[in-house]
Amino acid sequence: MTHLHDLTAAEAARQIRSRQISPVDLVEALLTRIERSQPMLKAFVTVDYEGARAAARAAEATVATGGELGPLHGVPFAAKDIYDAAGLPTTAGYRPLEGIPARSDSFTVARLKAAGAILVGKSITTQFASSDPSPTVNPWRADRTPAGSSSGSGAGVAARLVPIALGTQTGGSILRPAAYNGVVGLKPTYGRVSRQGIVPLSWSLDHAGPIVRSVEDAALVLAVIAGHDPADPRSLAAEVPDYLPAVRSPLDRPRLGLLVDFLDRSEPLVSAQLQEVAAKASAAGAIVREVRLTSPVDLYLAVHSITMQTEAAAVHAAWIARDRSAYSPRIKASAMLGQVVPAWAYLHAQRLRRRLVAETAALHADVDAFLLPTASNQPPGPETTGDASFQAPWSLLGLPSISLPSGVSDAGLPFATQLVGRHLDEPTLLRAATWLETVLAFDAQPPENW
Amino acid sequence: MTLRFDPTQSVEEVQAALRNAAETAWGADALPEIELSLEIAARALWRVSQEPLEPSDVEP
Numbered sequence: 001m002t003h004l005h006d007l008t009a010a011e012a013a014r015q016i017r018s019r020q021i022s023p024v025d026l027v028e029a030l031l032t033r034i035e036r037s038q039p040m041l042k043a044f045v046t047v048d049y050e051g052a053r054a055a056a057r058a059a060e061a062t063v064a065t066g067g068e069l070g071p072l073h074g075v076p077f078a079a080k081d082i083y084d085a086a087g088l089p090t091t092a093g094y095r096p097l098e099g100i101p102a103r104s105d106s107f108t109v110a111r112l113k114a115a116g117a118i119l120v121g122k123s124i125t126t127q128f129a130s131s132d133p134s135p136t137v138n139p140w141r142a143d144r145t146p147a148g149s150s151s152g153s154g155a156g157v158a159a160r161l162v163p164i165a166l167g168t169q170t171g172g173s174i175l176r177p178a179a180y181n182g183v184v185g186l187k188p189t190y191g192r193v194s195r196q197g198i199v200p201l202s203w204s205l206d207h208a209g210p211i212v213r214s215v216e217d218a219a220l221v222l223a224v225i226a227g228h229d230p231a232d233p234r235s236l237a238a239e240v241p242d243y244l245p246a247v248r249s250p251l252d253r254p255r256l257g258l259l260v261d262f263l264d265r266s267e268p269l270v271s272a273q274l275q276e277v278a279a280k281a282s283a284a285g286a287i288v289r290e291v292r293l294t295s296p297v298d299l300y301l302a303v304h305s306i307t308m309q310t311e312a313a314a315v316h317a318a319w320i321a322r323d324r325s326a327y328s329p330r331i332k333a334s335a336m337l338g339q340v341v342p343a344w345a346y347l348h349a350q351r352l353r354r355r356l357v358a359e360t361a362a363l364h365a366d367v368d369a370f371l372l373p374t375a376s377n378q379p380p381g382p383e384t385t386g387d388a389s390f391q392a393p394w395s396l397l398g399l400p401s402i403s404l405p406s407g408v409s410d411a412g413l414p415f416a417t418q419l420v421g422r423h424l425d426e427p428t429l430l431r432a433a434t435w436l437e438t439v440l441a442f443d444a445q446p447p448e449n450w
Numbered sequence: 451m452t453l454r455f456d457p458t459q460s461v462e463e464v465q466a467a468l469r470n471a472a473e474t475a476w477g478a479d480a481l482p483e484i485e486l487s488l489e490i491a492a493r494a495l496w497r498v499s500q501e502p503l504e505p506s507d508v509e510p
Binding site: 298299301302303305306309324329330332333334336337338339340341342344345347348349350351352353354355358 | 453454455468471472474475476480483484485486487488490491493494495497498499501503507508509510
C-alpha cells in the first residue's frame with residue numbers, strides 16, 4: 001500500500017476526486033511529517049497548521065457535497081519564502097522582514113489555491129534567493145547541501161513533506177535543488193509564469209516554477225500557474241497550451257542534443273553517469289547526437305553574472321544604503337559591488353545575451369531538447385549551495401528546462417539529468433521528459449533518519 | 451587601470467580597477483565586505499570585454 005506521503009500530486013488529486021482518500025487525512029499526515037522532520041531537515045520557515053487544516057476540512061466538505069473540484073483539489077503545497085501568501089510573512093531569509101504578514105497572495109499562490117491546492121507553509125530560501133547557504137539539510141546526506149536558493153522546497157519534496165513546492169530560479173535555483181535532492185524541477189520559459197508577488201533578485205532572470213516528484217506533476221502545476229498576468233511587466237501574452245496531453249503522449253523517438261561542452265566541465269562521475277543516460281536513451285530509441293555550443297560556456301556565465309549582479313544591485317540599492325547589517329555576506333558583496341559595474345558592461349552583456357539567444361536557437365532547430373547533467377557535481381558540503389554553471393545559461397536565455405533524477409552514486413547521493421527545450425515549447429520538453437522518465441525508471445528515496 | 455572597455459587589460463588589471471572603484475564608492479573600510487564577489491565580477495567583466503561588437507551589431 002502506498003503511504004499518503006508517497007503520493008504524487010496527480011495521484012493524490014485523483015484519489016481525492018474518487019473519494020479514496022481524504023484531504024484532511026493527507027494534510028494531517030504531511031503536517032505530522034513536517035513537524036517531525038523540522039529539527040533535522042529545517043525545510044520550513046513557517047508552517048500554517050491552522051490554515052492548512054481549515055482548508056483541508058473545506059476541501060473535504062466540497063468533495064462530500066459534490067461541489068466543483070479543481071485539478072489540484074485537496075493537494076498540499078509549499079511556497080518558497082519569497083512568494084507572498086496572504087496572512088503569512090514573506091521573510092526572504094532576511095531578519096527585518098520577519099513577522100510582517102503579506103496582505104495578499106502572489107499570482108502563483110493564488111492560482112494554486114484557486115485550483116484547490118492547500119498551502120501548508122513557506123519553505124526556507126537562501127537570503128533573497130541568492131547564494132548564501134540556508135540552514136536546510138539535504139535529506140540524502142546531512143553533510144551535503146540541499147542546494148539553493150529553493151533549498152527548503154527541494155528538501156521538502158524529496159523528504160515527502162509535500163508533493164509540490166514552488167521555487168524560483170535566477171541562476172539555477174529550481175533545477176539544482178531538484179537535482180541535489182533527487183526530485184523533478186521545472187523552470188518554464190521566462191515570462192510564462194508571473195513573478196507578481198515574488199521578491200525579486202534580478203528582473204530579467206527571475207523565473208517561477210515547481211519542484212515535484214514526477215513530470216506529470218510538473219505539467220499539472222504548470223497548467224495551473226502558466227498564463228498572462230498584466231501585473232508582471234515581463235509576463236508573456238502567448239496562449240497557454242494544454243500541458244497534460246503532452247505527458248500522456250510521450251515522444252516516440254526524442255531527438256536529443258548531447259551538449260558535450262558541459263560533459264567537458266563535469267566531474268568524472270557525473271560525466272560518466274550522463275553518458276550512461278545517453279546510452280540508455282539511445283538503446284530505448286532516442287536519436288542522440290553530440291552538439292557543441294557556438295560560443296564557449298564561460299561567455300554565457302560571464303553575461304549571466306554581470307546581468308544578475310547589476311540587477312541585484314539595483315533591486316537592493318535603497319535597502320543597502322539604509323542599513324546593510326542584516327544582509328548575508330554573498331548577497332551583500334554582490335549587491336554592493338554591482339553598483340560600480342559600469343553601464344557599458346551591463347549593456348554590452350545584454351547585446352551578447354541577444355547574440356547567444358540567436359546562436360542557441362539555431363542549434364535547437366534540429367533537436368527536441370538539449371541533454372546535459374543538471375549540475376557539474378554531486379551535492380557538495382553545506383558551506384556552499386553548489387555549482388550553478390549548468391543551469392544558469394538557460395536562465396540567461398529564458399529557455400524552459402527540466403531536471404530528472406537519474407541515479408544514485410555509491411556515496412548515496414542523487415545524479416540528475418537536464419533537458420532544455422525551445423522557447424515556449426514546454427509541450428515538447430514535457431513529452432521528451434516523460435519519455436526519459438520512463439526509460440530511467442528512477443525510484444530511489446532518501447533515507448528517513450529524522 | 452580603468453573600468454573602461456579595454457580588451458587589452460588582463461583579469462588582474464580589471465580586478466584592481468574594480469577594487470579601486472569599490473573603494474571610492476564604499477570606502478576602504480567596506481572593502482572586506484566586497485571581497486567575496488570581486489574575483490568573479492572582475493573575471494566576468496574581463497570575459498565580456500574579449501567580445502567586441504560593432505556599432506551595428508545586435509541591440510541590447
